[in-house]
Structures are given as structure tokens and as C-alpha cells.
Amino acid sequence: MTLMLERPTELQIPAATTTSEKVTGGLVIFAWSGDLDRVWPTLILANTAAALGKPVTIFFTFWGLFPLVRNDRGITGKNWMQKMLAAMNRGGTANLKLSKMNFLGMGPAMMKTLAKQYNVASPQELLETARDMGVKLIPCQMTMDLMGLTREDLIDGLEDPAGAATALAATEGATTLFI
Amino acid sequence: MTVVVARVLDCKGLSCPLPIVKTAQALRTLAAGDLIEVLATDPGSVKDFEAWSKVTGNELVAASQADGVFRFVLKKKG
Numbered sequence: 001m002t003l004m005l006e007r008p009t010e011l012q013i014p015a016a017t018t019t020s021e022k023v024t025g026g027l028v029i030f031a032w033s034g035d036l037d038r039v040w041p042t043l044i045l046a047n048t049a050a051a052l053g054k055p056v057t058i059f060f061t062f063w064g065l066f067p068l069v070r071n072d073r074g075i076t077g078k079n080w081m082q083k084m085l086a087a088m089n090r091g092g093t094a095n096l097k098l099s100k101m102n103f104l105g106m107g108p109a110m111m112k113t114l115a116k117q118y119n120v121a122s123p124q125e126l127l128e129t130a131r132d133m134g135v136k137l138i139p140c141q142m143t144m145d146l147m148g149l150t151r152e153d154l155i156d157g158l159e160d161p162a163g164a165a166t167a168l169a170a171t172e173g174a175t176t177l178f179i
Numbered sequence: 180m181t182v183v184v185a186r187v188l189d190c191k192g193l194s195c196p197l198p199i200v201k202t203a204q205a206l207r208t209l210a211a212g213d214l215i216e217v218l219a220t221d222p223g224s225v226k227d228f229e230a231w232s233k234v235t236g237n238e239l240v241a242a243s244q245a246d247g248v249f250r251f252v253l254k255k256k257g
Contacts (some may be wrong), residue, residue: 048196051203120194129200134250 026174028053028167033179034063034089036096036123038107042179043126050133055174058130059167061140064179066091066155067123068139071110082148091153099141131157136170138162184252191220191248198224199231202253205235211257214240219222219249228253 027049030044042058049056060068069076069091075082076091101107120141122131130137139154141161151161188205190198198219205215217228225242228251232251233238 044196047200049198050197052231053203118194119192119197121197129204132204133200 019098024173026057028056028171028174028176029058030167031047031058031060031064031067032062033099034066034096035099036111037099038179039064039067039093039096039123040126042177043123043130044121045177046135047126047132047133050130050135055136056113056130056133056147057059057136057138057166057167057170059138059162061143061164063089065139065143065149067093067096068137068158069149070155071095071124073153075103076150076153079148085147091149093122093127096123111161113151127155140164140166150161184216185209187216187218189218190224191227192220193219195223195227199227202231203235204226206253206255207250209255210234215253215255215256217251217253219251224249224251235244240257 013030027046028043031039033039046058048057066089071092071094073091075083076086096108097105098107100112112122114120127137136159137157138159139161141154141163144150144154144161184185186209188202190201192219193201195248198217198221202215209215213246225244228239228242231237232253236256237254238254239251241250243250
């Protein structure tokens with residue numbers, strides 16, 4: 001670390017800045033997992049990349065689609081299989097599970113307490129921030145069909161549901177992650 | 180010369196990535212060339228603001244530390 005100065009009373013501003021447009025390439029994340037410990041870093045990376053001025057797209061597919069379900073939604077699904085699936089895999093940011101040390105929800109509860117204690121933004125907050133930062137959130141149409149999720153089951157502020165081609169079209173010149 | 184800071188953004192207590200994200204959000208309300216002063220306590224923000232400045236082209240005009248609070252002055256890209 002080299003930047004520690006005394007708090008200056010006056011700042012010397014260089015006469016001109018020579019900085020140019022440096023942001024290159026976007027970020028495309030394929031959010032496949034619905035686990036808290038994967039959704040969290042996905043949203044942190046997306047927000048940070050957006051703050052860096054990069055165009056960011058997240059394509060929510062398979063288990064990754066469930067965090068986009070509205071928290072006030074009950075059991076989703078159109079038939080008994082989809083309903084059973086939703087009962088065992090509740091959607092919404094309020095119901096995210098840890099991929100390890102879940103302990104019937106005790107793990108996530110402790111994680112939430114720690115996050116609050118250390119002022120770490122929750123997935124819900126990060127999701128809202130991502131929307132504000134212009135991150136494109138695309139729900140996977142095929143997953144919606146498969147899991148019996150309707151557009152009304154999902155939160156507001158999403159892009160229109162689309163397929164893999166739409167997500168892949170955004171990857172040109174972008175960094176891609178599958179999380 | 181006296182420098183006018185257009186906005187002071189208090190990010191004390193916030194963890195990664197919020198100081199950077201909130202700064203980017205705040206920057207939207209500023210005009211090109213405006214200065215913003217960001218206060219943060221996240222030790223990671225020291226490196227992060229350097230990186231953010233490098234990538235976005237918004238200049239890191241000054242950085243200092245006092246009593247565990249990091250202070251960054253950034254200039255919105257013109």
C-alpha cells in the first residue's frame with residue numbers, strides 16, 4: 001500500500017486528465033446454481049462489474065432461476081411434480097440454502113446474522129442494486145416451462161424470458177462465468 | 180487553491196462490493212470533472228478504488244487514511 005497521506009487541507013488537482021475510455025468487454029454469468037454460497041458471489045461480481053462500467057448480463061437457468069421467485073410466492077408449479085419440486089426447493093432470496101453446512105437452514109440463518117453484523121449486503125439487496133445498476137437479468141424460458149414458473153412468479157425488473165442464444169449473443173468479447 | 184468536493188459519500192462500515200457500487204451510483208448524479216469524496220472502512224477498498232479508477236478512467240485524485248477511515252477523492256471522467 002503506497003497511498004497513505006496525511007489528510008490534506010487542500011488537494012492538488014492535476015491540470016488535465018489523460019484518461020480515456022478504458023472499459024473493455026462485458027461480463028456474462030450463467031447462474032445455474034440456486035445455492036446461497038453461489039448466488040451471493042454471482043451478485044457481488046455482477047454489481048462490481050457494473051460499477052466498473054462493464055455491461056453485465058446474468059442468465060438464470062435451472063436451479064439458478066429459483067432465487068428470482070418472489071419471496072411472497074407460495075408453492076409454484078402447475079402440476080403435482082412441479083409443486084412437489086417447489087415445496088422441496090423453495091424459491092426466493094429468503095429461502096436460499098448453503099451448498100455445505102446447511103444444517104436444515106441453521107447455516108444460512110447464521111450466515112445472515114454474520115452478514116448483518118459485518119455489513120455485507122444480502123443477496124436480496126444485491127439483486128435490487130443489480131437492477132439499479134443496469135445489470136440485465138434474464139430468466140431462462142425453458143427452465144420456467146420445465147419448473148412450471150410463470151412470469152408472475154418472478155420478481156419485477158427482469159428482462160423478457162429468453163433462451164441460451166440470447167445469453168450467448170451477449171458473450172462476444174465478454175468474460176463468461178458459469179456459476 | 181481550494182477544491183470543491185461536489186459530494187461526500189459515507190461508506191463507512193460497508194463491505195465489498197458496496198463502497199465501489201455506491202460510488203458508481205453516486206457518480207451518475209455528478210457532472211464530468213466533479214469531485215466526490217468517499218469515506219470507507221473496508222481495508223479492501225484501498226486496492227479496489229485503485230482498480231476501479233484504472234478500469235473506469237475516473238481519476239483517483241487523492242487517498243488518505245486517518246483513524247481507520249480511508250478517504251478517497253475521485254474525479255468524474257470528463
